[in-house]
Amino acid sequence: MRLTATVGATGFTFHGLRDLLAKASPARSGDELSGVAATDERERVAAQLCLADVELRAFLEEPVIPYEQDEVTRLILDTHDPAAFAPVSHLTVGELRDHLLSYEVGSAELAALAPGLTPEMVAAVSKLMRNQDLIAVASKVSVVTAFRDTIGLPGRLSSRIQPNHPTDDPAGIALSIVDGLTFGCGDACIGINPAMDTVTGTVDLLRILDDVIHRFAIPTQSCVLTHVTNTLAAIERGAPVDLVFQSIAGTQDANRSFGIDLALLVEARAAALSLERGTVGDNVMYFETGQGSCLSAGADHGVDQQTLEARAYGVARHFSPLLVNTVVGFIGPEYLYDGRQIRRAGLEDHFCGKVLGLPMGCDVCYTNHAEADQNDSDDLMTLLAVAGCTYFMGVPGADDIMLEYQSTSYHDIAFLQRQLARRPAPEFDGWLHESGLVDEHGHLLPVARDHPLVAVTRS
């Protein structure tokens, strides 16, 4: 492995694959915070020059976190598919970039290749790509999942209704849900981040969501984004659980800080599958991720945050999820400082997730202490939609009053669908038409005061 390169008159030396990956990564505050980032652009390019010449098989021989220390590394290497890897096993990282971008590699080739690529390989190639490359390759990937509707088909763009409320007030949540439905949102799921993270609260919210979905025969699924152990307990109490949610990260230690391990996720998935609540598919898992989560847990092992994020996708794909999204701007400016860094990270995450075979969505978002605003969100969501992003969040007016950050709005979803001529999942789109919420052009219709959906918020 070549570990030295010269840029201009200056020579740079690196210390193994982990160091190369970190220093080749486009600049971001989290890697600077942890001390693994390149010191300047010349060192970054030198690392990219070296990384481009690394043979892909080196990633199988030199894990960034030792096999003995980390169950995520073991999962990645133990489930690596040599047959799927064969077509690219002779390539370097730089050659993989050219291969992925070529006309000859399309949707079928990428799907066949996914089990042969490790998260680290995909992270590495992303570091050599410009934003347009990340968009071009991701847009060629097709990942289709299903539960009560079918997510990820060509020409589709889905959304999660995120009707959070600071005190989990049922009427307030119901109002936000109805508002979202009238904007044609909610086909990915209706998913609440609960303010009170208890089993009883989870069960109560699940019953509200189940009631709305069944009363109006909406082809979608519900989720309460609570800890996996709460969802397991809710299942034991007979609660109507569609999807099991969990935040996941790219190292065993970070996952432990979340109170989970792989065995717990296996158990939770089995429990959800046993309920057999899906009608057109059985993808029952919903994961959220985000760059910086390992570092914030002190569990980064000196690996850069983007590579660790890709490793989280290595975890996710083992569980055939219905939905995965990166909450890209939520964690704060010490990890992603401004709109530019958030944009780059969002495109990287979507690319890595898709190439690894995941139904990748994105919470395009920012907090008020990051250097970002609504224009940054407009830019990223549009770029991601062009890249074929599976779904986005729908939050009333983009203002999440419980989590206190800005995401994408119901209006934003309608904008993206109209601008890029995309529709929601077919089953859900049919329901929108039947319910008189959209016309034959897919335009949103005025909602009458006596529309049953509106009436329900009065009860």
Added chain:
Amino acid sequence: MTTGDLSGTDAAPARRPAGTAPGLASLGAVTSARVGLARTGTAMTTADLLAFQSDHAQAREAVHAAFEVDRLMAEFDAAGVRTVPVATRSGGRGQYLRHPEAGRRLSGSARELLSAEAVDSPDVVLILSDGLSATAANRHGVGFVLDLRRRLLAESLNVAPVVIAPFARVGLLNDVGAALGVAVAVIVLGERPGLSAPDGLSVYAEYAPRSGLTDADRNCISNIRPGGLPPAIAADRAAELIRTMIDRRTSGVGLTVEYDDPSPPVDRGYGRNGWIASGGM
């Protein structure tokens, strides 16, 4: 916030484009979410757009506003309360945002300054910082700290001079508390502003402060502001929390306090079920 009123007064009904569910407009009382917003095509209407930008501008201002240390110290002085201004290792707002750990440590000279105060063997120290909302600290900081201090004095506790610490994170409790040798260290600081509330304060307290304590060793009262948890009630709760820590000689996740006033808890942890946004910690 302006959008809390969903009756359509911002976007006059006559201009409300066809498309909004009019029936939703009257139901805004159950949530402060921006529901029932009008649309033109798929876009927000001008009034709603500008209302949002107005709220965002206030939130941004809260993060970047100057912490009015001189004015606040003069107010404490006028109330007969001594203050000790200290510096953290954060050199400015940019470093504060990028390097949270610098805000958790005292500068060398500040440590010496505080050690000199330890001779009075105080039981409790109250620290006031801008945190992530200087607006919150500037507006409510002095009043809240004086209120809390009075309650502690009424319980015959020996309270150290108020420590004024710009660019502090919650973890500064360890350094300040250890330098003074107090039983309980308390920090009052501006929390990460949301669109609806740019001026919320949080209180964090820990028992037997020392190097190595983490959030798991602390207790928190958040969203302190008029319109959130009223400052007077928050001061009652904080005093009760501190008293309980001293009585039980512990703090953190194991300590639960049944407050006399059982109004609804507004303790948003900013948690996203595992990982936590950097909400001023």
